[in-house]
Amino acid sequence: MIKNILEKALRDLIPELYRLKPHLCRCEQCIDDVLALALKSLPPKYVSRDEGEVYARVELENPQFQVDMLEALLFAAEVVAAHPRCEKRKLTGEQRGQLPVDDK
Numbered sequence: 001m002i003k004n005i006l007e008k009a010l011r012d013l014i015p016e017l018y019r020l021k022p023h024l025c026r027c028e029q030c031i032d033d034v035l036a037l038a039l040k041s042l043p044p045k046y047v048s049r050d051e052g053e054v055y056a057r058v059e060l061e062n063p064q065f066q067v068d069m070l071e072a073l074l075f076a077a078e079v080v081a082a083h084p085r086c087e088k089r090k091l092t093g094e095q096r097g098q099l100p101v102d103d104k
């Protein structure tokens, strides 16, 4: 059995993402969308259950890769905030211009 350990590594960075972007919707749908987009934008890190996991984790803990993952999450969060799919955002969609979503 193999898994992409990038998924867990990205999930671990979600609190940091919300610290940087506190206005982001935190529902399960939006978190999943952000994770899926960020995963697609980074090279996958597949490992078998035992073999290679230690090595891959060392690679994931590399400060530069942490930055790359956070940047991927920030970009994905902007895409999700611009095209929200969850009910909460749909309901408040017409007020979105008043929400501090688009800083730029």
Ligand SMILES: [Zn+2]
Pocket: 025, 026, 027, 028, 029, 030, 031, 084, 086, 087, 088, 089
């Ligand atoms: Zn949401």
